[in-house]
Amino acid sequence: MRILPELLPEPVPFIPPLLITGASGTLGRAFHRICHTRGIKAVLLSRQDMDIADLVSVEQALEQYQPWAVVNTAGYVRVDDAETDFRRCYRENTLGPAVLAAACAHRAVQLLTFSSDLVFDGLKSTPYLESDLPRPLNVYGNSKRLAERDVLTHMPAALVVRTSAFFGPWDEHNFVYHALRAVGEGELFEAADDQRIAPTYVPDLVNTSLDLLLDEEQGLWHLANAGTCTWAELARTATALAGLDPAMIVGRPGAAFGWPAARPAYSVLGSEHGALLPALEVSLQRYLHEAADMLNAPQEQIAAAS
């Protein structure tokens, strides 16, 4: 039998995806979710799918998926543990991004990777800008500073976003959630009142980072919500907006907590590129709306869902 050419199925064109690392993490999952909402084809990779610190593993994944860009959200975020578990911290935070940068540069694939406000020493009293000199106080901050240097050496066209103090509506791994949860259950919540930060709402960070990537922006960018507060003020504002009693937040000096890693007294991120994220209070309102179900759910239900 002869098949007429017009009856043959049209060949489906290959659309290169965005590769996102950090499948089990807060930021990786948020990127995947928002890419889906925005209609951006994306593949979310776990450590088993691609170990970012292993060049062979990275090369295999790039060959398999042929992405147009890699969004690296993988990393080691346990700031206190990093003081002793430093080999692992440098592997995930410094070696990994450097390996990705070398491989992406070789294949002309765009790269977006994340750094932190903790690269700074906190001696300033006005927002840190991209051109300010990093001088970290702890191992985690140093692993990020070295990553920035190595990534931009291997790949000057990489996009490196410094950000800080996440709060997001899709999991409980953040300070705002813990403060609201404790106060909601009638417990006092202690928070540092001598460390000033610029908190970052994860959906805002993801949307703006994606816009910068699509615009092929390069180099260092600071992204955090507009507005500053101490951790205690953040907890009080969130508590008050949620209709709870802010007097349940007890401010204490950071030193009183006995954390192994030193934190800067001031690590507010500002930007030479202008303020790209909304005001903190606006995003806190959106957080409360978006996370309402999770905040009201019993603890066991949240553990099962996350």
Ligand SMILES: NC(=O)C1=CN([C@@H]2O[C@H](COP(=O)(O)OP(=O)(O)OC[C@H]3O[C@@H](n4cnc5c(N)ncnc54)[C@H](OP(=O)(O)O)[C@@H]3O)[C@@H](O)[C@H]2O)C=CC1
């Ligand atoms: N959380 C925050 O407040 C802030 C975070 N950042 C930065 O943002 C990024 C994302 O943070 P966040 O989402 O909170 O982190 P999470 O700890 O939630 O997620 C980290 C992810 O990285 C993965 N990972 C670690 N090492 C490797 C590796 N070698 N290969 C592949 N995957 C690996 C982990 O996988 P596994 O489960 O297998 O370990 C996990 O999925 C990090 O770079 C962090 O430093 C910056 C400022 C603030």
Ligand SMILES: Cc1cn([C@H]2C[C@H](O)[C@@H](COP(=O)(O)OP(=O)(O)O[C@H]3O[C@@H](C)C(=O)[C@@H](O)[C@H]3O)O2)c(=O)[nH]c1=O
């Ligand atoms: C749990 C808890 C924390 N804190 C303080 C400790 C710390 O300074 C801050 C947040 O605690 P964490 O240990 O979650 O975060 P910490 O490790 O300090 O913060 C950071 O995470 C890394 C990954 C980053 O890159 C930074 O931008 C930053 O947000 O709040 C309190 O004051 N009270 C509390 O009950």
